[in-house]
Structures are given as C-alpha cells and as structure tokens.
Amino acid sequence: MVDSMNKNIETNGVRSSISDNPLIDCQDVDVYYGDKQALYSVCLGINEKEVTSLIGPSGCGKSTFLRCLNRMNDVIDTCSITGCIKINGEDIYDPNIDVVELRSRIGMVFQKPNPFPKSVFDNVAYGPRLHGRIIEKADMSNKVEESLVRAGLWDEIKDRLNEPGTSLSGGQQQRLCIARAIAVDPQIILMDEPCSALDPIATAKIEELIDELKAKYTIVIVTHSMQQAARVSQRTAFFHLGSLIEVGDTENIFRSPENEQTEAYVTGRYG
Amino acid sequence: MNKTIRQLTLKRQFAEKRFKFYGQASLFLALIMLVVIISSMTYRSIPAFTNYGLNLNINLSQNNIDKDNINYRRLIRENIFLLDSGCEDRKCRREFSRLFSSGAAYELKDSLENDPSLLKKDFRKFILFSDDADLFYKFGIDKNLPENERRLSDREISWLSDFQEAGLVEKRFSTNFFTNGDSREPEIAGVLGAVVGSLYTILITLIISFPIGVLSAIYLESFAKKNRLTDFIEVNINNLAAVPSIVFGLLGLALFINFFGMPRSAPLVGGCVLSLMTLPVIIIATRASLQAVPPSIREAALAMGASEMQVVFQHLFPAALPGILTGTIIGLARAFGESAPLLLIGMVAFVVDIPGSVTDPATALPVQVYLWADSPERAFVAKTSAATLVLIFLLIVINLAAVILRKKYQLKW
Amino acid sequence: MTEHIVSSYDDDLKEISDGLITMGAEVLGALKNVEMILENNDHNLAQEIIKNDLLINDLGQSVESKVFNILASRQPMAIDLRIVFSAVKMSLYLERCGDMCKGISNRILKGDLNDAQSPDTINHLVNMCIRVHSNLKLVMDDYAKKECKNSMKVWESDSEIDSLYSAILMEILNSIKANPEAIEALVPLLFIARYLERVGDQATNVAEETYFVVTGEDLEGQEKTEVENETTF
Numbered sequence: 001m002v003d004s005m006n007k008n009i010e011t012n013g014v015r016s017s018i019s020d021n022p023l024i025d026c027q028d029v030d031v032y033y034g035d036k037q038a039l040y041s042v043c044l045g046i047n048e049k050e051v052t053s054l055i056g057p058s059g060c061g062k063s064t065f066l067r068c069l070n071r072m073n074d075v076i077d078t079c080s081i082t083g084c085i086k087i088n089g090e091d092i093y094d095p096n097i098d099v100v101e102l103r104s105r106i107g108m109v110f111q112k113p114n115p116f117p118k119s120v121f122d123n124v125a126y127g128p129r130l131h132g133r134i135i136e137k138a139d140m141s142n143k144v145e146e147s148l149v150r151a152g153l154w155d156e157i158k159d160r161l162n163e164p165g166t167s168l169s170g171g172q173q174q175r176l177c178i179a180r181a182i183a184v185d186p187q188i189i190l191m192d193e194p195c196s197a198l199d200p201i202a203t204a205k206i207e208e209l210i211d212e213l214k215a216k217y218t219i220v221i222v223t224h225s226m227q228q229a230a231r232v233s234q235r236t237a238f239f240h241l242g243s244l245i246e247v248g249d250t251e252n253i254f255r256s257p258e259n260e261q262t263e264a265y266v267t268g269r270y271g
Numbered sequence: 272m273n274k275t276i277r278q279l280t281l282k283r284q285f286a287e288k289r290f291k292f293y294g295q296a297s298l299f300l301a302l303i304m305l306v307v308i309i310s311s312m313t314y315r316s317i318p319a320f321t322n323y324g325l326n327l328n329i330n331l332s333q334n335n336i337d338k339d340n341i342n343y344r345r346l347i348r349e350n351i352f353l354l355d356s357g358c359e360d361r362k363c364r365r366e367f368s369r370l371f372s373s374g375a376a377y378e379l380k381d382s383l384e385n386d387p388s389l390l391k392k393d394f395r396k397f398i399l400f401s402d403d404a405d406l407f408y409k410f411g412i413d414k415n416l417p418e419n420e421r422r423l424s425d426r427e428i429s430w431l432s433d434f435q436e437a438g439l440v441e442k443r444f445s446t447n448f449f450t451n452g453d454s455r456e457p458e459i460a461g462v463l464g465a466v467v468g469s470l471y472t473i474l475i476t477l478i479i480s481f482p483i484g485v486l487s488a489i490y491l492e493s494f495a496k497k498n499r500l501t502d503f504i505e506v507n508i509n510n511l512a513a514v515p516s517i518v519f520g521l522l523g524l525a526l527f528i529n530f531f532g533m534p535r536s537a538p539l540v541g542g543c544v545l546s547l548m549t550l551p552v553i554i555i556a557t558r559a560s561l562q563a564v565p566p567s568i569r570e571a572a573l574a575m576g577a578s579e580m581q582v583v584f585q586h587l588f589p590a591a592l593p594g595i596l597t598g599t600i601i602g603l604a605r606a607f608g609e610s611a612p613l614l615l616i617g618m619v620a621f622v623v624d625i626p627g628s629v630t631d632p633a634t635a636l637p638v639q640v641y642l643w644a645d646s647p648e649r650a651f652v653a654k655t656s657a658a659t660l661v662l663i664f665l666l667i668v669i670n671l672a673a674v675i676l677r678k679k680y681q682l683k684w
Numbered sequence: 685m686t687e688h689i690v691s692s693y694d695d696d697l698k699e700i701s702d703g704l705i706t707m708g709a710e711v712l713g714a715l716k717n718v719e720m721i722l723e724n725n726d727h728n729l730a731q732e733i734i735k736n737d738l739l740i741n742d743l744g745q746s747v748e749s750k751v752f753n754i755l756a757s758r759q760p761m762a763i764d765l766r767i768v769f770s771a772v773k774m775s776l777y778l779e780r781c782g783d784m785c786k787g788i789s790n791r792i793l794k795g796d797l798n799d800a801q802s803p804d805t806i807n808h809l810v811n812m813c814i815r816v817h818s819n820l821k822l823v824m825d826d827y828a829k830k831e832c833k834n835s836m837k838v839w840e841s842d843s844e845i846d847s848l849y850s851a852i853l854m855e856i857l858n859s860i861k862a863n864p865e866a867i868e869a870l871v872p873l874l875f876i877a878r879y880l881e882r883v884g885d886q887a888t889n890v891a892e893e894t895y896f897v898v899t900g901e902d903l904e905g906q907e908k909t910e911v912e913n914e915t916t917f
Contacts, residue, residue, distance in 0.1 A: 072573060110567060110571065114568060114570065115571075130575060177571070254761050255900060256899070266761040266762050268688050268764075
C-alpha cells in the first residue's frame, strides 16, 4: 500500500492516488432497484478539492453511484442501498442525518440544463432562500452576483437578471445551474454528464469553470467523454456492469490502465 | 424508374392535399353547424327580449287610497277601466282585464315601494300586456281561424287594435327577462333565478371539488406509494369519470337528501352532486398536468435540498397550474350544462323567488330550459331559446376564462 | 487485445505499425549491406544504401502523417496512444539508423578500405555490425509481435556494444600511433565505428519504445547496469 503510494507520487509527481483521509469514503456500497442489483460492493475514496471522474458504458452504475452521494436515490421507492458512505467521516445514510441539510452541502448539476422557470436572479437565490441562509435583500444580491461571477456568467448576463433562466442559451443555462448549486456554498459538487447537451464552446467554458472550481470544491463528474475525463479530472474511476473496475490517477488510467477491461473501454474496444 | 418515382411522389402529394381538404371540410362543416345553431337560436329568441305594454295613467284622486294598505290589484283594475273598453257586463270586463299581465300589480307595488313619493299625485305606469296580447303585437293573428280556435276573441282583437291606433302601445326592451325569476306568466318570467341558482351550484361544486381533486391528485402523483391499493383507486377514478351523470343524481338523492337530510331543491345539494361528477375530471386533469412537468425540474429542486412538499408546491403545482385550471374549468363547464342529476334532487321545481343562499330552493339554467321547453304557452318558445342563449353565453365566458388563465400562468421552459 | 468497435481504427493503427516494421526491415537490410561492404569492399552496395536511405526517409514521413491523422481524428487512449506516440519517436530513431548507414557508405565511397591495411579492425567492425544488426532485429521482431521478450536484453546489451566500440577505438588509435602515415585511411574506420555505435544506441531507444508500448512503463527509469562510456569527437 505504502509502496504503491510512493510509486504514484513518483510517476505522477502531483498527487498521491489515494489520500489517507478521503473526503468521501464509500465502503461496500450495494444498490438495488427492486430485485435488480445496480451496484456491487463499490469501495471508492474521493479526495478533497480534486476532480474525480466516473466513466463507463451506459448502465454501468456510475450515475447511480453519483446519486447515492446526495441520496437522490431516496426518491425512487424501489431503490435500496447497503454499505457505508461517509462524508467528512459521517455516515450519510445514518437515520439521524437530515437529507435536506445533506443536500445543501452537496450541489448537483444535471445532464440537461434545468433552470427553474423563474428569473435568473431567483434561480440563483433559490438555494439560499430555501435554506434560510440569507434574509437581507442586499446580502442576497451580493450572493447572487458572487455565485454568477464564480460560475463565469456574470459579465454575460448581469443586465438580464430579471429574464427567465430558461431564456438563456444551453451553455449559459448549465452555468446558471452551477451558479445555483454553488450559491449555497456546498462542499461537494456532483455533475452528471454536464456537457453532454452542449456544443464544444459551451463545453470548453464549463471545463474551464470546473478547473477553477476545484480550488474550492470537491467535484465528482460523470462523463461519457474520455477526453473530458482526461482533461478535467485528477482521478478517474471506471465502472462496468455495476462494479468499480479500476480507480486511479487519470493520467495512469489513460496512459496505461492496469485492468484489461478498462483498457478495452478507454481505447474504444468494447463491443 | 424515374417515372415511377415521379408517379409515387405525385400520388403522395395528392394524398396529402386530400387529407388537408378533409380536415378543412370537416372544420368548415362544424363551423356551419355552430353558426346555424347559434343563429337559429338567436332568431327564435328575439321576441323574448322585447315586451309590449301600455303606459297607463294611474289616477289616485278618484280612489280613497289607504296608504298603508294599498290594494294594488284593485288600483290597476280601476285604472284599466278608465280606458275605453265599452264593457257593460262582468264577462266583458274580465275579458278586457285579461289583456293585461297579471304581474302588473306586483310591478306597481315594487315601483311604489321604491318611490313612495309617487303616491302624492297621478302618475303614469308602464304595464305589460299578457302573453297573448304581446304575441298579437309581435306576430299578428290569423283571423281566418274560427274564433273559438284562436287565443284571442274578435272583441279582444278590436281592443288591441284600438290601443295601437290610439298610440298607447309601447314596445320596450324586456329587462324582466334578466331580472326576474321564473313565472307562470311568460311576459314576466326571467332567467335570473336560474342563473343565480346555477352560479350557486357551480360555486359549491368548485369549492368542494377543486381542493379535494387537486390535493388528492397531488397526493396520488407525488406522495402515494405505488401499490395495489393506489392502482385500485386510480382505476376507480377513471371509472368514475365515465359514470353517467344521472347515477350521481340518484346517489345524491339517496345520500345527501335522504341520509344526511339536506334541503331538497337546494344548490348546496346540487353542488355536492355535481362535485362528485367533476372530481374525477379534475383529478385526471391535475395528474396529467403534473406528469407533464419535466422531471428535471423536480430533480433540480430536490438536489437543491427542497423537501418533497416544497418541490410540489414551489415547482410542480405552479408549473401544472394552467393545465389544472383548464381541466377544472372544463369539468365545471360540463357540470354547468348538466341537468339530469339536478332533476333527481328536486332542482326541477317551479321556483319564483331568486335564491338568496345556497340552501334556498333554486333551479339551474339547463333545468330552466327544460322547464320552459315543456310549458304549453307559445311565448315560452322564444324564452326557451333565449335561456339557451344565456346558457351558451355563460359557457363561452367560462371557457374564455380558462383560455385567459392558461395564457396568464403558462410558464416558458 | 480485441478489435476496436471502429474497424478502420484498427486499420489505421496497423498501417502505422506496418510502416515502422517496413522501415525496420529496410534499416536491417542496410545494416546487412554495410556488413557485406566491410567484408568485400563493395562500392556498388554502398551506392544502393545511399539510394535506399531516401526510401527510409519517405517511410518515416508517411508514418508521421498517419500519426498526425490518427491523433486528430481518433484521440487515441491507453495502448493506442502509446503506439501512436511511440511511432513518432521510433520512426525518428529508424530514420537516424538509416542516416548512419548512409554516412558509413559515404565514408567508404571516399576512399578504399584496403588502404588502412588493418584487416583485424575491419573484422572487429564486421562483428560489431553483426551485433548491432541482431540487436535491432530482435527489437523489431518484438515490436512486430507487440511483446518485450528481448527488448530488455537488447537494452542491457548495449553496454557490450559500447565496449566493443571502445575496444575498436583503442585499436585504431594504436594503429595511428604506430603508423601515422595511414591516418587518412584509418580515420574513416573511426567514423564507421562511431556510426555503428550510434545505430546500437538507436536500437536501445527502439527497445525502450517497444517496452513502453507493450507495458506502459518506461525502461529509462529502470536501473542501468553499466555506466555510460562515451568518447566524444
């Protein structure tokens, strides 16, 4: 274990593959949809202030795993989860955990941009209002501005705060959703294929944003684009048929993955 | 090869044009039907909106009027016979007075009670002719028929002609029709009672069925676990929407009147019965519009940390509101035009007074149409058409409201 | 490894590998010719080598342009990325080998080997040439089969070639000292030895690339058995 760590430090030069104290620590996570098992004892640690990408073919369970992290799967009646997911050492499936509070710490961005059919301002202010974080009007304006600036959207739409969020372009909508997510100062941001509905320029802007955000937030991103995973993430986890096949430094995953299945997938050999 | 392709293309284009034509033709046909119905209805209802009457001089000095206890009927009678009737016997006098509406006394009473200062000196009062006299002025009469087969005798006709020649006859817009309740006398019968009854009924229906329907739809859609019980409920709601309305009338009779002892003929009961009928429509419409809200909105709100209830009331409900309102109004419009269940719970009664509350006996517009259509007096033919027009007009207003509300609350995605 | 979902991707990759293997074969042929020239002093063969070098350069060019296309269109990953990335370097190495052979031919064409009157040295050079040839052949076979059975061995045996070179160098220097008049005939031999040593170096480079393609790890990081033994001119 220590040896492999040292080796990773040597070859990668930037970061160790597995930190001693990951922010998110998943042990033996099994997920069932009714009788169908979707995840098979996934053990995965996610480091703080780092981008971790989850890759794998469709239906491999990466989105399911992502949704376990903010308990979005709770909404599905038939979904049941066993195992342990700890964030900051706290089991998020503990019955004493308040899901609302948990989700205020974990923002989520979806595949399709889904701003509320409200004004841009109200979209960003939604979270702080919902959680009663900010009451003063001036504070709220500051918060909205700050979030939009951080999402790289302020200069483009500062004159359009009262227009409906749905009137923005696709890429702007997605960044609006990111601004909405960071307005509640989460610790973690989950992204479920955030660029799959966007054109390359909008994608590039989002990727640039992810790069900036990782200084402050821990980001977990599901993506179908291997190149994107290679570009934005420090660590990559490969899922297949509900199992975590391989996890490691992104560079290694795309240079010389240890597992043959991973190699087959990243090189485009999966039939 | 090329030729066959060209032929196929032509054939396809022709089929398209033909289909377009069919669509336009059927639309046109429907439009024609509508125009025919409305225009014939309007044409037939025109006589109902005017009344003929006579500006009668009410001579007070001739009588010793006991101001606290006026006999209005006598007052009218005495003043009528100041006109030149040329009558000697009682029979003639009765025939003469029959030319005038029996409601004239009530109208005189109303105007005097509104303005007691009138009693100080003589004044003129517009009194209506009876329906037969009214129809004489409107349509004339076929004098070739033997006298005993006519509604008016030769003597009556000559009186009426005399009035006309003397310039006493006046044609006025019939405000009665819009301000009066039902009556045995067509010239003073109005739709207001029925309109108010209908509005009360619809109000009750709205108050009962909207919250119950919307809340149960929201519960079924967002909170209820999917199991056999909810499946069963769902199937039965759909069944309920297909139950003939008269069955609800029977249920209302048995349940609300016989079991709960609610008042007969009251809009309260009518509203309850129509609620039963409207509920499934509202539930189905609400569920459909909730389902039409993109699930991404729900996910976004949940991921922001909103509770299930906040998601429903902050996002799903506002987004679904236009659809819910449309469904509700369509359900209400259907209830508004419903008569069968109301017949069974006694709202078919002859009610002269305009209902003052939901527990007063009342009738509804469709029932009123039915009642008038059933009446033997010829003057009611026009009244029936006029009442139908009012019903259609109110339905158009309701549907317009639906359109406006939908436009107003429509969200842009 | 199984095939790609996109079969034309496999074809593209195969073209790159095949291009390199052809280049390798050409270089090996040139080396064989060098050996024969040294043995028989055959100037015609030297001409042929010089002519063939153009062909090797062309092959290198076409491998490079294929790499260019595949990078732009396929964005290769993992093993594919390693193949494509190494192909650029390997084509460069092999091109250099070709250039070395050409250099040897040029030296030979300028004079007569027999003038040096040192058949021992020439024999040693032939030996060295055979060693270099066999090393390069081993790694090219490895590359063709995408394995690294011999690469490590070749990589380690480079030091032997280096010592052969040192020995020949000493020998020639001694000859010059003993017979300074023959210096003009001996210096080309010096260059030939130097070129052969460089070809040997390229063979180890190719071995490194092959090892990287197959395992994804660098040979460079591994512990070297011998200290660099290079004399500069």
